[in-house]
């Protein structure tokens with residue numbers, strides 16, 4: 001059984017132009033992060049990108065790992081952090097899953113050297129430190145921003161582009177307000 005997701009009230013303005021907040025949650029523990037991943041994985045399709053932002057230790061890799069395991073239907077799948085490889089890919093049958101950690105990206109040209117350019121729009125792509133891509137990040141995307149609070153819970157905001165995006169519509173079904 002997955003833990004219930006705790007919605008947060010709307011208290012602050014969207015941080016990205018034309019990418020409003022479509023959902024916000026308080027995640028008291030890892031199980032709550034896993035529950036969010038399970039809901040999101042159920043609506044992801046090949047060609048979707050999930051951008052994961054937040055400071056060191058915010059929980060981005062934990063969420064990516066839970067998403068990959070949910071997409072693969074393999075709860076015990078080893079999912080190492082791509083801290084040094086920068087990208088790691090998985091075969092989920094209908095789609096590949098690419099997990100990227102761009103913290104150590106040298107220069108923006110490396111994005112195509114890593115094959116990420118080609119993966120965007122084809123695979124399910126999960127990207128930690130997506131600010132390294134800005135402003136050219138994929139548009140069939142959502143941005144999940146995670147913050148660690150003093151009580152060790154995580155505050156999560158989901159941003160999505162407003163106009164005509166299939167992923168945004170699907171995410172709204174995963175997280176109805």
Ligand SMILES: Nc1ncnc2c1ncn2[C@@H]1O[C@H](COP(=O)(O)OP(=O)(O)OP(=O)(O)O)[C@@H](O)[C@H]1O
Nearest residue numbers: 027028029030033056057058059060061062152154
């Ligand atoms: N909702 C949560 N409540 C408490 N702890 C959590 C929650 N979600 C994740 N964590 C824990 O936070 C720790 C740091 O998480 P993680 O390594 O995923 O951070 P990160 O954002 O990827 O950091 P980095 O930028 O350094 O890669 C892990 O021990 C993880 O289990």
Ligand SMILES: [Mg+2]
Nearest residue numbers: 060061081128
């Ligand atoms: Mg990480």
